[in-house]
Amino acid sequence: MRAGFTRTLSALAAMLLLPAISLAQTVSVEGVRLWRAPDHTRLVLDLSGPVEHNLMTLRGPDRIVIDMKGASNAADFDALELDKTPISRVRHAVHDGANLRVVLDLSRAVKPRSFPLKPLQQMPDRLVIDLHDTVAPVEKTIADVKSSGGDRDIIIAIDAGHGGEDPGALGPGRVREKDVVLAIARAMHKEINAMRGFKAKLVRDGDYYIPLRDRVKKGKRFGADLFVSIHADAFTRKGANGASVFALSQRGASSETARFLAQRENESDLIGGVGGTLDLSDADEMLAGVLLDLSMTATMNDSLEAGASVLEQMGQVTRLHKPRVEQANFAVLRSPDVPSILVETGFITNPAEARALSTPAYQRKLARQVARGVASYFERKPPEDSLLAKAGPQKPDQVIIARGDTLSGIAARYNVSVAALKSANRLRSSALRVGQKLRIP
Known part of the structure; x- marks a missing residue:
């Protein structure tokens, strides 16, 4: 009797365990992508659902091992372009009967970091593996080479929005915001560098993602006199059109469209992939900057004036969404001491504007006008130690x-x-x- 009861309990327990095992085995790797940034390599695995994982670093030879509990693979790892990355080969196999093991054979040592991302917008569950270079690239900033004799160039930091895992807004015909704005940023870089007394520096010069806060830091590290972030609008109505220029607002958005766009752009870190580890390494510096209310007010006023100059020039070649500089709480504009503007070059969700924005000639035209607007602003208000100031007010x-x-x-x-x-x-x-x-x- 007791033996029969025990067998029944065992059978019930086995039946209860079966759904859990089955559920775990339904998670699969559906896709895989690889991005190379100047200081790290990012591997992204698209998943059919959340999965537990474990990452190990092994030596002799160098390799990274990622185990995913109860997962299977449906992705093509062989299609990955491994050139210019520390990964020499990717292998995968079933491990312990029910788990998926992915092995990254390395040509050099790296510092790995992994974290999951929840589904957001068009993105599924993802597992992100960042391989940070152990020797950081030597990047000589413009601030290091500024001359001190009152004849330095005015520094313009140009930030192409989105990138890498974050495509930005998507338009008809598979037009991606990240590609359009990088092309415009590169064209603007050439225009600025062709002007006497100016020097441009690209925050992003490739298809990789930079967290919003790091973009602000990079502009400051360049010693920027102005930070210009380039984007392309997206809205729920396809008829929305026209270019815009934004400055920071600490109180609220100047319109419902401005509020919508700021919320969308500020989600970039969730799409592009930023881990949940809290970084307080520069909290004192940032807090002190924000608390300098007078300095922040002056910076915002300079941003509004620079934005008005850019908006006027853009209005000569394209329709404007609003005739004035708008304001919203964009994370990428939150610099307490560097005037910053965000340029929305048009609505990529508008079919006509999407076609124009994907045309190299139109991209160069917009870049030229933004550059002229920047130059016009600094000709009126050049930094005191700049070559432009030495030449006298224009x-x-x-x-x-x-x-x-x-x-x-x-x-x-x-x-x-x-x-x-x-x-x-x-x-x-x-x-x-x-x-x-x-x-x-």
Whole structure:
């Protein structure tokens, strides 16, 4: 009797365990991608569901072993392009009867890090393996080579949004935001470097992802006088169109579209793949910068003025979504001491604009206008230790009024009288409004 009862319990226990085992075995690797960045290599595994994993580093020879509990493989590891990466070969096999083991044979030692990512937007469950180079590339920043005799170049950091695992917005005809904005950023890089007194530096110069906070840090490390982040809009309505320029807002977005775009762009770290480990290494520095309220206000005002200059130039070649610089809390603009703007070159979800944005000639045209807007701003307000300042203020045909501008201040800046400004612009009073165009006699 007792023996029969024991057998029944054993049978029930086995039946209860079967669904769990079956469930675990249904998780499979559906796809695999490889990205190479300047200082690390990223391997991404697309999964049919969450999976437990374990990572080991082995020596003699160097290799990385990833075990995934109860997983199977349906991906083509042989199709990976391993050139310029530390991975010489990828192997996989069933391990312990029910687990999937993936082995990365290495040509050199690396520092590995792995973390899972939950499904988001079009992305499934993923397992990310980052292989960090043990010898970091020597990157001589522009800040290191600035001359000190009042003749330095003005530094422009150009940030192409998204990249790598994060494609950004997707348009008709498989147009990807990350490809469009990198092409525009590279064209703008050439335009800026062709201008006397300016030097451009690309934050991202390839198809790889950089976390939002690291983009801000990189701009500061370059010693940037202006940080320009290049993007392409996406919206729920395909009819939405036009280019925009954004500056930071710490209080709220200037429109519902601005709020929507900021929320979408700020999710990039979740799509591009940033692990959950909290990094507080520079918390004091960042906190101190934000607490310097007066400095932050001045930076935001400079950002608005630079943005207005860029917006005016872009309006000469494309339709504008809004006639003024908008504001929203974009993470990539949160620098307390570097004026920063985000340029949305158009709506990639609009079929007509998507076709234009994927055309090299149109990309170069937009890049030229953004570069001209940047140059126009600094010709009016050059850094004191720059070559442009040494050459003396350039008198433009007209200026765009930014927040904080006064008629007397503009008169002093361009060595003209207030009366002459009023006469040239048929002004009855000294009151000015942001965005107003003023002719300089």
